[in-house]
Amino acid sequence: MTESKTPLICGRREARRRDRQDMILTVAQRYFLEHGYAGTTMSGIAATLGGSKGTLWSYFPSKEQLFAAVLDRVAAAYRARLSQILDPDADLSITLHHACVSLTTKVTSPEAIALHRLIIAEGGRFPEMSKIFFELAPRNTRGLMANFLAGAMTRGQLRTADPNDAARALMSLCMAGTHQQLLMSQIKEPDPAQIERDAAFAVDIFMRAYTPTTNI
Template identity: 45%
Template structure:
């Protein structure tokens, strides 16, 4: 049984959440290089020493922001990719959810940040990959491997198959990143997800 939280623990968690929320907006609005720990501390109305007590470095704080941005989608993956579901409905559900996440305004800002600054700060690219794409790829490939064993999909490299499906889904994201299109309507997202899955089936379905 979990130990009840004390008022001090609750206050500390609330303070940490406030720091991460402020940092999230600062990073996504101004970028990684232009955001300093001092700026965030000033915005929160506290000392930089208090901020350092929660996060020893800007990299640690950025990692916490990444966890917040990606946590809900990562938590939903296990529910989405349940092995007992019919595989086509499951992958269509995944494709729609993944595309909605990729086209979300904060996701677009985050991807622009990573693309624009990971050349100078390769550590943020590694952090992003470990907390987002790598987890999605591993869980999707594990699901696909199960479907290959069940005979729903041809026996191929499941990781390569997962990469192909994700790349098919992500084509719309590039248009958003470049400012070509706005946020698609739900029916447009579903149509794109269906087309991506149709191409995937042509390559991998038995």
């Protein structure tokens, strides 16, 4: 009887640990955005959580690892959504438009803009923070997009080229409008209609550059 209860007890313990970790990440994300990377301390986060610093360290041994975990959770959730949009069996232009709208909507959210400003403001003093951000967010998302574009090139829907360069070009076009304006405080909030226009512009330019040429 004792043996049959052991997995249940372990399962509950693991569930409590995951819940506690999720709560830590939620609090830490808000703390980083409100106080900046330099102004964030493990002691401060522990105090906000209402626990000891030792307990926090048992989950995340350093501020760098905690920051990475915060970013990884957010980035992984978005990549899962983007993966559903990038359907290789759907119309390519429509799929890219939906992907660009999704990407632009994500990077123009208040949390994403605050994080981007944090990276710009403090990345020079804390290169490890900037590296963590780049590896877990832009690079991984670009890799996902590159894999999709590589498939489109293999199917003959796009001209053969470096898929990483193609992904970088498309994502840069997406971020050249509303995102740039928000980042530089030229506008206060994103306009969904403008994001749709930004996406249409980005896809139009991209398809002009990467549509296969035909020999006449």
